[in-house]
Amino acid sequence: MEKRKITSKVLIPVCSALIAVVFITMGYFKYGFWHSAKGPLPGFFPVIIGTILLLVSVLSFISSFKEEGTSYPWENWYPALGAVAVMLATLVIGMLPSLAIFVVVWLKWYEKYSWKTTLIVFAIIMGIVLGAFVFWLGVPFPKGFIYEMIAY
């Protein structure tokens, strides 16, 4: 007998079924489904949708075994790691310096571009960010605790 492999294609309907169970349970018991005088309560709609989702998840789970598994190359996660690094560095040095360092490090050390190309791209992207978001829209980007420490 052929052994069925558990892949992300199988795990997605399992996760959606779990989400459905959480919404049905909380919707029905915590927020309420129906009131004889008020009619539908806050849990009414999520319970109905959760129930349908549970049924669809079962169908999807059954059909997922017929599908081939997929791979997730390590390289594809690098931008996500970069974004995590930016978010963490934002807490320390602020968002704009973190983004500036990210662009330079990525282009110069990871993609091995020349300093000229790196600096041109850096100037353009930071020009857009500063021009549109900082000066025009006035977005107050976080400055990090080092700045806060020096400023106050």
Add this chain to the structure above:
Amino acid sequence: MENLTMLLGGFSVVLTMQNILVTLLGAVLGLIVGAMPGIGSLAGVALLLPLTYKFNPTTAIIMLGSLYYANMYGGAFSAILLNIPGDSPAVMTALDGYPMATKRNRPGQALFTSNMSSFIGGLIGMFILTFTGPALANLGLKFGPAEMTALLLVAMTSIGWLVGENPIKGVLLTLVGILIASMGMDTLTGSPRFDFGNMYLLGGIPFTPFVIGTVGFSQVLKLMGERNKKVEANLSQKLTIRGSMLTLHDIKRLLPPAIRSGFLGTFVGVLPGAGATTGSFMGYAMQKAFKSEEELGSGAIEGIAACEAANNAAAAGSFAPLLALGIPGSGTGAVLLGGLMMWGLNPGPLLFTNQPEFCWGLIASLFLANLLTLVIALGIIPFLIKILTVPIKILIPCITVICIVGSYSTSNSMYGVLVMFFSGLFGYILDKNGYSTAPMLLAFVLAPLLESNMRKSFISSHGSLDIFFRKPISAFLILVLFAIILTPVIKFVIRKVRSSTKSV
């Protein structure tokens, strides 16, 4: 005929050098803001509203109209070039726009199609608005909670059922999108719901970071695998307007869906609360029922034309309830209404007779804005295509920066960045497993509207389902809904029966 005379009167108000220049300025700024991911038309109109303070009331209203209208054009640019929709109606444009620009290597034609369809859809919407404005608004009023519920169910089901290869996956994500949207405040009572004790979740999942992550950041993760191979293909593009022109055959493909969606979009735009996003999704769903030369979702001209024409027609159509009843069709419409009222416009059934110069001046300015925005949008195509000639290796950090900055700017909080990040990972995993995220995004946008209308229907009927069959409009829409659900099932059964009889 009387309306046409009034419209000509409106043009006599609009066609002064100052007003033309203001329309032009509104069109340029609207295009830029509309194309910027994370800002979108709502924030765009709100941000640019103070610019109108410097003008006299008529000029200010004309500028507001052109700002609003050009925003509708701009949302498609980043959707086509970067797969990051500038606003929610452009989610559907990305489905065919991005593959047409990258896989079919026709970015100029994709932008040209988007601009032309927007123009055609908008023009149809404006003509309908001109001749039937007040009557159209009254038709919109016939759509009560039951009719709106049925219409929204049709929109959601048709997209969930029709987008992607596997209908079960589409429906699954539609339902997930609805549940994600139900987090935060309850739509009717305002009580907290599914916040899991988290202060941020109390406000729900913000749409803009969610869409930037699901569509844009997931795209960055996907692009990592294609970093080296696409550069050569992109460099072969002709960076001229001539090189971006559509062929006669392309125009023949563009016109039928654009005209159909123009009429449909206007009608959807008239419905209170439905707006351009619903119009765009409905236009795309309707195109599925018609023949397309290339498969929808693979970079088909018909796909871009259908949703862009519907989107802009809906934007024009939404002016009917806005002017005649004072009911905005969307958040952007609400900001626009606030701006118009600030300048002395009092919306209501008598507006067209009491304040004709305001009213017809605004409608005339929409015509002018539509034309001027088209000219500008076509003129900047070569500059926009240059984005695609940038090597993917360079685009990856740039798009990542825009995703982070855009998602932060919507809420001025790292919460937006976190939502973008996790929805990006989620979108990437879904894409790798053959799920199209468009149904989830549609469901996310429309779920609050669906829930409030459904609950209102059940409150008024005391829980009886017959409310959906009492009036002809809702009964018809429910029949359409059943037809959409049952058609693939019946087709599947017929195929099975045929194959089993053949094997016997």
